[in-house]
Amino acid sequence: MAVIVLVATGFSGFYIGRHSAEPVLIAALPRDAALAHVVYSPEQRHPVEVDAAHADHLTAWLSKRLGAQLAAPDFTTLGFELLGGRLLSGGEGPVAQFMYQAGDDQRVTLYVRRTSGQSDTSAFRHAVENGIEVFYWIDRDMGYALSGSIDHAAMQRLADAAYRQIGQ
Numbered sequence: 001m002a003v004i005v006l007v008a009t010g011f012s013g014f015y016i017g018r019h020s021a022e023p024v025l026i027a028a029l030p031r032d033a034a035l036a037h038v039v040y041s042p043e044q045r046h047p048v049e050v051d052a053a054h055a056d057h058l059t060a061w062l063s064k065r066l067g068a069q070l071a072a073p074d075f076t077t078l079g080f081e082l083l084g085g086r087l088l089s090g091g092e093g094p095v096a097q098f099m100y101q102a103g104d105d106q107r108v109t110l111y112v113r114r115t116s117g118q119s120d121t122s123a124f125r126h127a128v129e130n131g132i133e134v135f136y137w138i139d140r141d142m143g144y145a146l147s148g149s150i151d152h153a154a155m156q157r158l159a160d161a162a163y164r165q166i167g168q
Contacts, residue, residue: 028091030136033111033145034129036088036097041107041148048084048099058085062096066114068142072098073110073165078158080108092116100158108148108158115143124159135159139167 040047050058055072063070065087072082080100088095088111096112115138127134129147133155136145144166146159 029111029113029138029143029145030125030127030134030147031129032090032095032113033109033136033147034127034132034134036095036111037107037109037132037147038130040086040097041099041109047107049086051084052082055082055084062087062112065094066096066112068114070096070112071166073162075100075108075158075161078154078161079103080158083107102150106148106150108146108150108155110162111145111147113143115141124163126156137163 050061052058059070059072062085072085075081079102081102083099083101085096085098088097090113093114098110098112099107100109101107124135124137127136132147132149133152134145134147135155135158136143138144144162146155146162148155148158
C-alpha cells in the first residue's frame with residue numbers, strides 16, 4: 001500500500017510540476033533580470049552589444065530574435081538615457097536587455113523575454129534580489145523586468161513609465 005501511495009504522490013507531483021511551470025517562470029523573472037543587471041551594468045567598455053546610436057537596428061534585431069515587436073522605453077524625462085542593448089540567452093530562449101544610464105552613471109536595465117503562456121494579469125510586482133530593486137510584470141506572452149540599484153521610488157517611476165510606454 002505504501003508503494004502505491006508513493007507512486008501516486010510522485011505522479012501527481014510530476015503532473016502539477018509540468019502544468020504549473022508558468023508560475024515558476026514568473027518567479028524566476030526578477031532573479032534572472034537582476035542577475036543580468038549585475039553582470040552587465042558595471043561594464044565600462046562593453047556595457048551593450050549595440051549602442052543607442054543604432055537604436056532602430058537594435059530594436060528591429062531584438063524584435064526579430066524574440067518574435068515580438070519591441071520598443072525601448074524613453075526615460076529621458078526621468079534622467080536616464082538609452083545606452084543600447086544586447087541579446088541574452090534565457091532558459092526559455094532569447095532575451096532582450098536594454099540598458100539606460102543617468103548623468104551620475106547610475107544604470108538600470110530592462111529585461112524582456114517571452115513567457116510560455118498567455119497571462120491576463122499585468123500588475124506590477126516588486127522584488128529585491130541581492131540588493132537590486134526589480135519591478136516586473138507579465139503582459140500577454142511577454143515578461144518585463146526593470147532592475148537597478150537605485151532608490152525604490154525612482155525605480156518605481158521608471159517602471160511606471162516603461163509600463164505605460166510598452167502598453168500603448
